[in-house]
Amino acid sequence: MLNILRKSTIFPRAGDSPWSRFWYTYNLEAEEYDREFLQRYQGDMNNTMIFSGLLVAALATFASMTVNDLSPDPNLLMLVLVQNILISVNSTAGTVPQGIPLPAWEGPSVSVVWYQTLLYASLACSLLVALGAVLAAQWLSRYSAVDERGTAEDRCKRRQQKFDGLEAWRFRIFLEALPILLQFSLFLFSVSLCAYMWNQQRIIASVLIALNGLGGLLWAYTVVVSTVYPDSPYDTPLSDLLAQSFKRSSNATASLLRYSRLANTPAGFVGV
Template sequence: PSDVANYDYKLKYPLEDERYHELGEEARVWWVCHDEATAFDNDMVEELSDSLDILLVFAGLFSAVLSTFVAQTSQSLSQDYTQLSASYLSELTILVRANMNRTAISNIPLTSTTFSPALTDLWVNGLWFTSLTIALSVALFAVLAKQWLRQYTSIITGGTRERALIRQFHFDGLKKWHVHSLIGMLPILLHLGLILFLVGLVISRQPSFHFSMFSAPTGQPLQTCSTMSISCLADCV
């Protein structure tokens, strides 16, 4: 009986409105509109919030794991000064021995100070940095969306007619800014980041991987990956 009363508004609001006051401030139609809108909003917000909670957990774990990989692989983009010091010591030892043996030092190879990261390292770091950027962006958008939903379901003061109009204004804002579409795009972005991470993982496990298709300057992979990530985020926004 209680469930029937919740949906049978003639039983829930038995008092009829006065004639010519059917759209007054406290008319029955606004109470009915408020009840229907509240039920609809609660279901919608609960569904979206559950999806955002799952995305936040996955994005947080994925970012933590990916940060560990990036912290290790990013070292390959700069020169290893420990190895350089060892090379200088080895060269110094050879020079001392050559001097003791009165050997010409002109034939002794000098340690090269130039450094150029391997193309594989550039691609792996480019893919993983792009993946990390996507994961953090998804987490940021998810937090903003949850704040928006919390504001959407905040308590509205005033008469029933005023509350109905304010609620409709909030709902129109959700449609205007395509909040549903943006939230729906977040899993796709997270999947894209995961794919980029897996591609980089395969490349890092295959040191002999050849990039004959990408005969570009060494800085091009990082620039290409960064451009792809910015383009994806711009399309979503």
């Protein structure tokens, strides 16, 4: 048993140098941190890619159904031409009767332009989210790649270099921004759907507005609650960003107050 324990790599040997034991402990802590980090964000990116793909498919279908609203109605033009032909054929007088003038099209209405703008903005946001999720998955895969060359110290230093790059380039903020952008895309889609249905049928549009408003209130409730109460289970990326922003602003305000108090304190009472 003693021989097995001496050859084991689970625990550092007593004869190892302090630096060897340091890098061994560092490797254990880094592996635990990276495991949790990758498990969380790789799962989030997979879910984001799946949901963004479904949303893009729904948006593309809806856009193909409503794209004709941006151009003149060909059925109306055909109907006017057919009526003019019937008038000319049924005329018994010697002169050609005056036909129905062709309808003049002055472009889509303001409501059509608005909901089409929201619809295609939602589609563009969903495509950006899908692209960002694919790139993020590749970057996370490269971060988790283990370099087998060099000593344990060299591998640990390269891992720390990767981690410092993530922190310096705000990689977490990029990952957290993708779900927020996807939620914004879903919001634009719901608004455009309500605006489109408002021109078609007011009762159906009222039901959609009520349901989307209820969903928006529930979403806002989860964001506010998780921002104010850190122990709330309704945690979202937006609430985390808001909580960090409020914390920075409160710290900055406290620093300014302390500085103003010191500036207004007489010099003789500073050391009291």
